[in-house]
Amino acid sequence: MSTFDLSNFLASFYDEARERLASIDHSLVKFEDGSLDAEGLIALKRDAHTIKGSALMLGVIDVGAVAHLFEDAMENVIEHPDLRTHEFTSFLYQLHDELAKRIRNPDDESIKLDADILRAQYKELELKISSGDNEHSKSINITVKKQEPEQQLIGVDDAASWKQKPKVFQSDFDDDVEIKFSAIEEFVDETPKAVAVEQMLKDDIVESTPKADAVEQMPKVESVEQEPKIEPLESMRISSARGMDDFAPDISHMGLQQTAQKKSSGRFLRVDSQRIEDLSSFVVELSSQSSNQEAGNPQSKIIKTISSIADDWKKVNSAIPVLDEQQRMIALDAFNDAMEDHLKHIKQFKYKLEVENENKSNRLKDLRNQVFGLMLRPIDNIFSAFPRSVRDTASRMNKKVKLQIGGNNIEIDQSVSEMLVEPLVHLLNNSVAHGIELPDDRIAINKPAVGTITILARQNGNEIIIEVMDDGAGLDPDEIKRVAVEKGVTTQAEADLMNSAGLMEMIFRPGFSTKKDIDTVSGRGIGMNVVQDVVRKLTGSIRIHSVKGKGTRFIISLPLSIAVQNALIFRAGSRKFGILSHLIEQNIPLLSQNVTKEAGKAAQITYGNSKVPLVDMRTVLNDNSSENLSKNPYIVITEHIEGFVGMIVDELIDNVEIVVKELDPYLKRYQPQGVMGNTISADGSVVLLLEPYGIKEMGRTAPDIIDVENIEETFKYKVLLAEDSLIAREVEKAAFERLGFVVETAIDGMNALEKLNDSFDLIVSDLEMPRLDGFGLVRRIRNREEYDNIPIIIISSRESPEDRMRALEAGADSYLVKQHLNGDNLLSTLQTIMGSIVE
Incomplete structure (x- = not known):
């Protein structure tokens, strides 16, 4: 007969015991203040009874013994309300705490419970409360209610394995009786064996009573009946003299094998069965829909359509050379009609594909939500x-x-x-x-x-708000x-x-x-420092509101799930980073804010009623090169454990849903400040996720290079203007400055080359200049790889198409004529070649 390892159930037992003890703890508070009703008292006793039964069955004897003592104590207080004293309540708390400590540390042999000491303490307390009258503690009243005879089958499922026939027992007590413990003591040794079997079968057998015709067809069996001596007693209580080891199930005859409790119980998750059923049904439905879509195979239809277009074009292309003008027109018209028909089918396919993709996306979201729902408690x-x-x-x-x-x-x-x-x-x-x-x-x-x-707990979108007031x-x-x-x-x-x-x-x-x-x-x-550390680890924030003499309120904001979250991806310098969206208060263009600096403090802005310190992300991340320097930087105002911090970033890229991953253990060894994890972007690159409090601390020690007085100049676009005519140079300079540019001028092409560096965002040049004309300037700039991406505009008085073509072929991006230069066409040209950078 194969063995059955009971240790496999230990993890579930400890998990359930923790829940039962939590319920007991909650009820004891009500018991103490007198608000626990009779039903609550019974539920309290039942929780202890459940822990006892499971513990004894699995061989956790010390837990079973103490739970049994708790059950006895509750039964006693239910029968004798005068026991509900402060000392008795404190003893119940003590029993709970002993059990809770043991359940929390199942593998620690040093904290095994001593039920004998606790029971002795209980007896002493009982004697004290009852003023020395402890006669009732020697035995217990066991009342057997009169009930109609009922046939029960025992051992049905295991009859084949035990090689014995099921027995049919019939109970028939005519009156309520009182049974003295000593009279049934000789039968107790066999009781745990039956209890062990009953406990194991309880969860699997809902109803074991067969139909009447089935009973009649069963072979008759004989059973040996033993009559206990029954004597009336004045007071009865189960004697505590017997050790709890005597009540442990003898499982050797069942082929069950106990494993030492030192075996790790592992980490398990208890899940509502309804959620599992819903998830299973959804997966089946998803698989069925996927199969149906594959059967339709819409992709094959579009492939056929494209093939038809290619065939039609080949026919027309080969026929046109041999057709006269009228026939060519007829052939082209026919081809055009065919193209319109094909286009119609392609649009239909596009629509169906969009609907299908949207449905798939929604189903995947539903699937993901159901899977994540398994982790919710x-x-x-x-x-x-x-x-x-x-x-x-x-x-x-x-x-x-x-x-x-x-x-x-x-x-x-x-x-x-x-x-x-x-x-x-x-x-x-x-x-x-x-x-x-x-x-x-x-x-x-x-x-x-x-x-x-x-x-108080409440949900706000994807956040959980917990307030302690x-x-x-x-x-x-x-x-x-x-x-x-x-x-x-x-x-x-x-x-x-x-x-x-x-x-x-x-x-x-x-x-x-x-x-x-x-x-x-x-x-x-x-x-409070522990509070701060844990909230930071959970990527949350905490705020304080307090009024002296009135009270205090702590507000903790946490993500609903720490595995999948929304994040803002941004660029600082040449690298991309991310920050969780629920930590972001607002994104504000830097140039729209009044940046100030007080003595001894970093640059700051006013946000609501708060002064928000600014941190230049290029500086704290050690990326101070002028490459990729944005002219439209943003302040990302984020909330951390102590308030707000404004991060100056070059570009806001996207808000996306990400899977948060922990840092590699190698990186964790160095405890990088300001980094809380990472994620994988759509292009496969690793994006570090930043943490506001750490960034704030980095900003405190980083050099403050934000020039408050010249902040607009720092982030404005810079133009290098090469023009030999003084009047033309001043007019063009004024036009660019009106559009918000900072203009550096050069008197000819050679002077422009001398001033050229990578800090310029645009180069503007005339054509006719001494030493080096505009054509030569453009060619020399384009021959230098580092300036490949700098846009170049030629502004010249020459209007000939040949000059325009020569300038564009040399590498210029646009060509404007001085005579027609005005604010509108200059702005239009700038927006075309540089994007929407000016308003």
Whole structure:
């Protein structure tokens, strides 16, 4: 008989146990404040019972034993409400915490649970509460309700493998009875074996009772009946003297093989079966549609059409030489009619192809969304643990706090939710420790004695917004400033330049804390820095709004999924980079902004109510060559953990959907600042994804080369104008300057060559000049490879077509006549050869 490895189920068990414990934790908070009703008490007991049964079946004895103790304790408190005391509740919390610690570390042998110690503690507590009357703890009342006889089949599925016939048992109790534990003790040794089989079959057998005619056809079997001694008892409770090892299933006879728990349980994902079914149906539908399209094969039709066009043209082309004029006209007319017919078919094909491509694109998006949907989990999976966390923190600090939770049905990527637990706990602890005042202090300032903390989740497009709010003391910018300088987090000079928003952002700095005393909750200056680091890793942002004496609100913005996101691709210098779209506030043309600079600060612009520092991306990325220098740079205003930063870039290329990939491990070793990952562009090149906070920090240490006074001159287009006539030179110079160009003049072609360099965006020349005329100037420029792409315009008084042709053949891009030169035709020419660069 083949063996069956139970360890394969351990991962699922631990996963389910974590969910059950989260539910228990949530219910215990309600149990403590008295809001848990009778149905909730039963559900609480049932969660413990489920953990116990699964643990014992899989051989996780210590977990099963403690879960069994929790179940006993809940059953006891249900029967005896007077046990609902603070000490008893604290003991239930202790049992939960012991189980949670063990479940979180399944492979750590050093934290195995000792159920005997906990049960002894429970007995002592029970005796204390009952004032020494512990008679009820020696036995348990087991009530068997009267019910109609019912036939049940046991062992149906495994009958063949066990080589025995199924047995039919019939229960028939006439009255409720009380069974003394000692009377049935001799049967207990066999019970776990039956329980083990029953547990394994439960999930697979929904109904095991056969139809009546099927029972009649079964061969009769004999069963041995044993009658336990039944005596009435005044009080009964299962004795705790027996060790839980006695209740572990003996699986040796089943051919089952236990594997040591040290085996890694791996990482599993629990998925709603409905989503799997929907995905499976969609894939089948997609495959069917694809097969139908292949059968239609529209591509073959267009190939036939193109072949027909080629054949028709060959016939006409070969016939024309031997036809007279009238016949040629008839043949060409016929060919023209055929072409119109072919064109009609091609347009129809084009339309069908566009529709088909659009449908395919939509189906692929649907498929992708369904696949990504498998990774989504209700955010309540993490929110449900917070009531207990807040309760414990408030209790240790002698504060009264009410936690309100909203939006707990919002779904979020599981990998995101797992990383969110720690920062959210820090924020909640921070609200309790620093925000909510002591009850007496709150009453003194006309606040309710019970403080309120609210955690709210909502979805905004492809973003998840999580807000953590409290009605406590709020942040004091002056106190933050004093402590930051005192602890060396910043200098007095820097602090004096900060506004209140900037000062509040100091709480995210490592080592910062306004609390004088260090305890287990706060005071070390670590928690908020952890919040910052995790939010950055999740490519999110966090903002603070606080009013002294009123309260504080933290707003965290995160992508719905960190795997596939939208990004802006831009060019800085000669290279392309990307930044995630949800981090971008706005893209603004640099030349449209009033750039200022204050003493000791970088160049900045005003955006709303904020001063946004500017970072020249060419400088921080060490690409300062004048090659590809844009004359229409943009400021990409991005949001980071502490505010905004404006990145000056050369060109905005496209907004695209990307797959975010982690940096290569080799690059990670060097911890490149400002780089969060990479993606593969459509042309196969690697595009680095930048991270705003890191760019801001790089900008702080990079040289500030932005010339605020001459910023317009820096980014204007430059023209080299060669003209020997003073009047013509001044007129043409004025015309270009009116269009926004910076003009450098030369008195002839040779002078122009001497001034020529790669900083010019356009060259304008006359034809007739001393030393070197316009034809010679154009040829010499085109003979130098580095100037191949610089546009050249000839402006001459000569109007002959021959001169125009000579200039164009020499390499000029356009030819204008002085007599007809005006603003309109000059602008039109510039837009033709240089693009829409002037307004």
